[in-house]
Amino acid sequence: MARTIATDRLGRGWPEAALPSRSRVVILGLSICCDPPVRVDGVPLEKRRFEINAQPPFAFDHILMSLRTPAGTVLEVITDEGEYRRAVYLEGRPALITVRMDGRATVPRLSVGVTAERVDAAVEASARRTVDRVFAATADVSGLETVFCQDQVMWATWQRCRGFRPVALPDLFEAIAWAIIGQQITVTFAAKCKRALTERYGERLAVENDEYLLFPKTEVIASLDESDLLALQFSRQKARYLVNLARQIVSGEFDLEALWSLTAEEASQQLQTLVGIGRWTAEYVLLRGLGHADSIPAGDVALQRAIGRAYYGRMATEAEVRLLAERWLPWRGYAAVCWWYTQRLDQLTKKRGPASRSALD
Template identity: 30%
Template sequence: MQTVITKNFDYGEKEIHYLKNADAVLGAAISQMGRVERVIIPDLFAALVHAIVGQLISAKAVETIWARMQEKLGAMTPQNIAIQAAEHIQSCGITMKKAVCILNIAQTIEQGLLDLQELYELSDPQVIQKLSSLQGIGPWTAEMMLINCMERPDVVSWGDIAIRRGMMKLYNLDTLTRKQFEEYRRAYSPYGSVASIYLWSISFR
């Protein structure tokens, strides 16, 4: 079994200090919680597969499936995944739709029709646009790539239920409108990704 290399999202005092000053409620939560680590996958292809697996399922289920995939499929590289049968990928515990999506992306990369490295040269909206043009990938998956792989500093995803739930818990809200969400997101900018890391943690507390 070849384990995918991970690391923690890189942030420090500068981001924490800014967020504490920008939003007193979030600041109080940060002080109380201390440092929260977010494990990320620096490899673009492995992170994209992980993000596809994570669509519409719980974090715990993702963990189980991800471990099984690495065990059954081996190296999480386009070369290796491109030669698997969709049924074999599906047998790790994902839907056939996700399995086909993962296989198609691996084959597209292998055929030289997609270069994930080019994402590093693009802005956040461009990355979202580029990835969303691939079948089976929408804005949420692209935003997860921006945070959980590329470590972009300012991403707060409206499409992420846990982030919205974290906001509602933090600010004691029964509902959250898009307008309210955008106001908070603007307050966190340019360090929205670190705010997201705390909001995820708050939502699961």
């Protein structure tokens, strides 16, 4: 049985297995603080590289472009050479994943690198699953264009970013946390809060001359007080939502992993049993956490703006978005990310001028 080494202010005992490494934990009476965050370095690192054959069309250039924003690169690193880098936990251990495109959009091949203290078969298999899920690399999208081409407006939007995929977050808890953080605030401020949270309570993985942040483990967030997040500019409500979510997961009250085996409707219902999670948040998690291709967060203001302007010449309502989206079944999630991304292209075109359009489209 796990040994209890800390008790929170509600009298609950936290087992040793549920806490971060004791080398970086300072117990201050009623809370557990991680100060400073640990650096995972000073040990030899193994590297391994492998390939994933993605399903065409696969527009890796557009995917990277969508991540080249302050919000898109809170933890992701996109190099000038066109490589994606992200520190994640694989089999419970910190690892760096790198992804670059070696093939073409019509014959896509991803070259994946994984660096960790030990890269055995289990870690490599975990890295493969993670990359495939994050980029929906092997998803069969053969029926998508048959659906989209029946809607002239949607088809024109798809052609601007043909092969684009919904980019998922590599960790389901992080996806839910990110959705909660982003409720009713600008993406820029949400990214600021997420970075502050990660810098304060996450680990750091040092690889060669670079350092990469890892999103805080569920156990670490569960050990915090709401006041810890208030100090990072979180609202009181969101601090409560996030800490309570983490505690419910750690205690087993909410089975996070069970969401993977549920249908989209079932998973949405389960998510909405959590305090602070409504329909928009649940649909966002379905898309960017669980990878459901048909989930569209119709309550999203940016989505309503983009779709409304294209079809009505004005802001659309949530009901209008849902009605329009029925024609995109079962690819409504792909449609959503296309609308989000083409808004980004329009913003870049306006900023850089018409001459930049050919490079973006």
